[in-house]
Amino acid sequence: MNTLMDVLRNRPGWVEVKDEGEWDFYWCDVSWLRENFDHTYMDDHVRISHFRNHYELTHKNYMVKNLKRFRRQLEREAGKLEAAKCDFFPKTFEMPCEYHLFVEEFRKHPGITWIMKPVARSQGKGIFLFRRLKDIMDWRKDTRSSDDQKDELPVENYVAQRYIENPYLIGGRKFDLRVYVLVTSYLPLRAWLYRDGFTRFSNTRFTLSSIDDQYVHLTNVAVQKTSPDYHPKKGCKWMLQRFRQYLASKHGPQVVEALFSDMDNIFIKSLQSVQKVIISDKHCFELYGYDILIDQDLKPWLLEVNASPSLTASSPEDYELKTCLLEDTLHVVDMEARLTGKEKRVGGFDLMWNDGPVSREEGAPDLPGMGNFVTNTHLGCVNDRKNQLQQLFHSLQTQKKASS
Amino acid sequence: MLERANTNAGALHGCYGGLLLRYPTDHPVIPWGSTTVLCLPLAVASLQKPEIRLESLKEDIKEFFKISGWEKKLQNAVYSELNVYPLPSHPAAPPEHLKEPLVYMRKAQGSWEKRILKSLNSMCTELSIPLARKRPVGQQKELLNKWNEMGTDEPDLSLFRPVYAPKDFLEVLINLRNPNYENGDSLSFRTHLGLIQVPLKVKDIPDLKECFIELGLNTGQLGIDDSTQVPPELFENEHVRIGQKVLAEQDSAAAQQYIRQGSPTALRAELWALILNISSQPEDILYYEQLKANVIQHDLLVDSLIYKDVKLTASNDDYYFVFEDYLYQVLLCFSRDTSVLGHFAYNSASPPKSYIRGKLGLEEYAVFYPPNGVIPFHGFSMYVAPLCFLYHEPYKLYQTFREMYVRFFFRLHSISSHPSGIVSLCLLFETLLQTYLPQLFYHLREIGAQPLRISFKWMVRAFSGYLATDQLLLLWDRILGYNSLEILAVLAAAVFAFRAVNLMEVTSLAAAEAVLADLSTLKVMPLLQIFLFATIT
Numbered sequence A: 001m002n003t004l005m006d007v008l009r010n011r012p013g014w015v016e017v018k019d020e021g022e023w024d025f026y027w028c029d030v031s032w033l034r035e036n037f038d039h040t041y042m043d044d045h046v047r048i049s050h051f052r053n054h055y056e057l058t059h060k061n062y063m064v065k066n067l068k069r070f071r072r073q074l075e076r077e078a079g080k081l082e083a084a085k086c087d088f089f090p091k092t093f094e095m096p097c098e099y100h101l102f103v104e105e106f107r108k109h110p111g112i113t114w115i116m117k118p119v120a121r122s123q124g125k126g127i128f129l130f131r132r133l134k135d136i137m138d139w140r141k142d143t144r145s146s147d148d149q150k151d152e153l154p155v156e157n158y159v160a161q162r163y164i165e166n167p168y169l170i171g172g173r174k175f176d177l178r179v180y181v182l183v184t185s186y187l188p189l190r191a192w193l194y195r196d197g198f199t200r201f202s203n204t205r206f207t208l209s210s211i212d213d214q215y216v217h218l219t220n221v222a223v224q225k226t227s228p229d230y231h232p233k234k235g236c237k238w239m240l241q242r243f244r245q246y247l248a249s250k251h252g253p254q255v256v257e258a259l260f261s262d263m264d265n266i267f268i269k270s271l272q273s274v275q276k277v278i279i280s281d282k283h284c285f286e287l288y289g290y291d292i293l294i295d296q297d298l299k300p301w302l303l304e305v306n307a308s309p310s311l312t313a314s315s316p317e318d319y320e321l322k323t324c325l326l327e328d329t330l331h332v333v334d335m336e337a338r339l340t341g342k343e344k345r346v347g348g349f350d351l352m353w354n355d356g357p358v359s360r361e362e363g364a365p366d367l368p369g370m371g372n373f374v375t376n377t378h379l380g381c382v383n384d385r386k387n388q389l390q391q392l393f394h395s396l397q398t399q400k401k402a403s404s
Numbered sequence B: 001m002l003e004r005a006n007t008n009a010g011a012l013h014g015c016y017g018g019l020l021l022r023y024p025t026d027h028p029v030i031p032w033g034s035t036t037v038l039c040l041p042l043a044v045a046s047l048q049k050p051e052i053r054l055e056s057l058k059e060d061i062k063e064f065f066k067i068s069g070w071e072k073k074l075q076n077a078v079y080s081e082l083n084v085y086p087l088p089s090h091p092a093a094p095p096e097h098l099k100e101p102l103v104y105m106r107k108a109q110g111s112w113e114k115r116i117l118k119s120l121n122s123m124c125t126e127l128s129i130p131l132a133r134k135r136p137v138g139q140q141k142e143l144l145n146k147w148n149e150m151g152t153d154e155p156d157l158s159l160f161r162p163v164y165a166p167k168d169f170l171e172v173l174i175n176l177r178n179p180n181y182e183n184g185d186s187l188s189f190r191t192h193l194g195l196i197q198v199p200l201k202v203k204d205i206p207d208l209k210e211c212f213i214e215l216g217l218n219t220g221q222l223g224i225d226d227s228t229q230v231p232p233e234l235f236e237n238e239h240v241r242i243g244q245k246v247l248a249e250q251d252s253a254a255a256q257q258y259i260r261q262g263s264p265t266a267l268r269a270e271l272w273a274l275i276l277n278i279s280s281q282p283e284d285i286l287y288y289e290q291l292k293a294n295v296i297q298h299d300l301l302v303d304s305l306i307y308k309d310v311k312l313t314a315s316n317d318d319y320y321f322v323f324e325d326y327l328y329q330v331l332l333c334f335s336r337d338t339s340v341l342g343h344f345a346y347n348s349a350s351p352p353k354s355y356i357r358g359k360l361g362l363e364e365y366a367v368f369y370p371p372n373g374v375i376p377f378h379g380f381s382m383y384v385a386p387l388c389f390l391y392h393e394p395y396k397l398y399q400t401f402r403e404m405y406v407r408f409f410f411r412l413h414s415i416s417s418h419p420s421g422i423v424s425l426c427l428l429f430e431t432l433l434q435t436y437l438p439q440l441f442y443h444l445r446e447i448g449a450q451p452l453r454i455s456f457k458w459m460v461r462a463f464s465g466y467l468a469t470d471q472l473l474l475l476w477d478r479i480l481g482y483n484s485l486e487i488l489a490v491l492a493a494a495v496f497a498f499r500a501v502n503l504m505e506v507t508s509l510a511a512a513e514a515v516l517a518d519l520s521t522l523k524v525m526p527l528l529q530i531f532l533f534a535t536i537t
Helices: A003-010 A030-039 A060-078 A080-084 A099-108 A133-147 A240-251 A253-274 A316-333 A385-403 B034-046 B057-068 B070-084 B095-099 B103-127 B137-145 B147-152 B166-174 B205-211 B236-249 B252-261 B265-275 B282-297 B301-312 B321-335 B338-345 B385-389 B394-407 B409-413 B422-436 B438-446 B451-460 B469-482 B486-498 B500-505 B509-515 B524-533
Strands: A092-095 A114-118 A128-130 A158-162 A173-185 A190-205 A237-239 A286-294 A300-306 A349-354 B011-016 B019-024 B132-134 B298-300 B353-355 B366-368
Touching: A003 A316, A060 A080, A060 A092, A060 A158, A060 A253, A060 A300, A092 A099, A173 A240, A173 A253, A173 A316, A190 A240, A190 A253, A190 A316, A190 B147, A237 A240, A237 A316, A240 A253, A240 B265, A240 B385, A240 B469, A253 A286, A253 A300, A253 A349, A316 A349, A316 A385, B057 B070, B070 B252, B070 B394, B095 B338, B103 B166, B103 B301, B137 B147, B137 B282, B147 B321, B166 B422, B166 B451, B205 B422, B205 B486, B205 B524, B236 B252, B236 B265, B252 B265, B252 B469, B265 B394, B265 B469, B282 B298, B282 B321, B282 B394, B298 B301, B301 B321, B321 B385, B321 B394, B338 B394, B385 B394, B385 B469, B394 B409, B409 B422, B409 B451, B422 B438, B422 B451, B422 B486, B438 B500, B451 B486, B451 B509, B469 B486, B469 B524, B486 B500, B486 B524, B500 B509
Parallel strands: none
Antiparallel strands: A092 A158, A114 A128, A114 A158, A173 A190, A173 A286, A190 A237, A190 A349, A286 A300, B011 B019, B132 B298, B353 B366
16 A cells, blocks of 8 residues: 555656656655765756755754754753753663763663664664663673674664653553654745644553563554554554544543643754754755654653654555645645645645744634644644645635736 | 423423523432432431521421532432433333333343343353353452453453344344234335334434424534534534533533533533433442452353453454453443343343253242343444543443443343334334435335345444544434434434435445445534434425
8 A cells, every 4th residue: 555656646747757767856765865865956846855964853863962952052042941841852862972971871760761772773673671781781792892893784873762651551552643744944944734643552551561572662553563462453543633532531622732732842843953954955845754652741752753754554544644644745845836835724734833933824713822832733633634625726726817 | 592392291490501401390200319318317417406496497408408419419310210210101010011011022022032042051051161150269360460451361262152243133123023013915105115014103304303403403513513614602612611510510400401412522521420420439439349359250151252242343443442451341340230130120121040050940049140131242342432432440431331321222232112222213214214215215125225234233333333433422422412312313314315326326235335334434413413404304
């Protein structure tokens, strides 16, 4: 179920170009980008689906560095309270270079659980949990010795991160949220938030006593699929709307608004932290998959940002979500040059940040402050994208006719 | 002002911030629940004070009831009983009449029960598993440890079969006949073309419009008037405000009236508890713990049936799989809850009897099996699954489910003439279709796709697992509000009306099933409104 090919092939007026033909749009993968971007000439109108140095945001070690730097800057400029808004990332240390800093922190909090994650791998590969320094001393020995090998594979970078031990549980299970954010430019920063997304459940019941059981702790669908408990018909995802309703019926709408507002804060601050570092090429746009974990106090934590979120569908509902997501991405990128550039909503995407906060449509009331200012987001809300697109394109057409 | 159009002689009016309520006062037989027994000693205790005088005793007690909140609790308890128990019948009528007045229905229910029990017993003999046995201590400990994650257990259930499925039950209903009713051979426009061939009285659309007057086009609804296009000042905000007020006053009757227009998500759990008159007293929590202890100590054959049902239905559902563990915690306890036996006084069904080994036929050794008298069938766990969205403490979830079962769900799988019984619902559905969509009905019948064959499973499950959860909860709001299941038949007809164009094009039962396979995108309230109030009759 390849959503990307279906969406691209079905787009009216688009033709697939093979190999070395001339192209106007390329949904590339990051390896192609790494090898070819720097010596590919692109006309003004050409669009490509990644930023050159996206890894500043999407590789865990770079992101942590950028976020820490941004936090210090915020503290200098706006004070401690504002800087505290960046505390959505569990304490992280790059390995092996920050190993000593890590040990210091480790000794301050004995008995807590840490998680070791490879910097650039996805789908849950290579991740393990630990509580004793001994566990990683062995690992460290292994990586050191491999330095001596002649034909070496590059030493993989890891990060050690504080494991969130009190996740919010539904039905006794741990879950995380996958949210989609589309960035069309960094300077100025323009970011769109998609209304749909999903909740990914771990198949087994959460308990801290079995840190070796990666099925309990990792919620990526790829890992869950190999769990002995996994039944393909079951699926282990909820649409975000369902999740939002569940929380609202349990905690009331105000609490839910506060949680989602905190999530908006995560998206904005994380993008702002890399804004000056990412090469903002006008040809580039990027669709990020954010992984968010909620803890029992209903605080959202950022786990990671993916530059190439999975576009394969695991169920008909998933297929629907991803094809609509991609269609709307293409609408926003607007190769057909239909939009005026003043739109606040295109299909399922709401304009979240336009070089500053974006207020809601006229007539709709703004949310009460709550310390956060972004109000034009509707994550987990009703997504009547078909109607909205129909109205939007219809009115754009009439405008064009009127002005010609 | 919203008024309930039903009339009841001698009504007592209470005015309530926009809602007009009526309490029928001429109900002579009111079984007093535990609430009333509890408050009398309290009232007496308050009389020990020296300033109480004999002359004003009556007034003082009344005053005490009011200020302590017991008056409200009493009212709620009374209202609850009024909803559940049938109206008094002739004093000379035997107790079977309370269960079911028509003989042929009672007989049919009796033979159906015999069949189910036979099936259960033969499974028991085939697998040589006792109906009940005490668990060895080791197993008891294990189960206690696993109580919160019973879903991780994967017992071998391949030999177990559900005792029956809805379609088996449908066949029984299709063969129901009233021996006193002669259909006549000649076909006329009066001939009922559907599968149900018993002459029960059902409502038509004008009757339904009167009955469901609060669903009308001029009344605000949640499920319609809270959509994104409608500014919340028009209806939603005020409705939420009234809901909070109703909850603050803790008035069951007011809540029931209020919920006819739907319940806001945040208030729903409390509103349902209020309407069902569920309070979470310490004794309720204790009772649940006792049931849990029962589960730990004894293993019942029906437990395996429950496991199988959960694994087959709820665990495979895209949304309810998360709540798998809660379902076991509720259903296993439910099987052992003998207080459920009370509802058989007004249920046409009777609890199956079993005998202690070796004492077959001896009444002193007869026990009800399972202890609550309810044998689960395929899909039974879906009655519980939607409630997991609202209640998270097991004992609350349990109480709510039990109340919903003894008030409503039991009617969906027992043969009776009650207007909310499944037979009446089927007949209502078919009649609505035949009267208002005759061309569609005829066409489906001609291609061998009798509509009831498709809609039966929706109604038996009260649409659980077929509609999206938020829509299902809006539907169940109205079941509670109107204290009737008729809305299920109306919705089923409305769904057919909605997909009529596609259905007219199909040429086989399988194709018709395919058109109606996916109801998860349907919006319940607009469908109901259009069918009832916007169709030309």
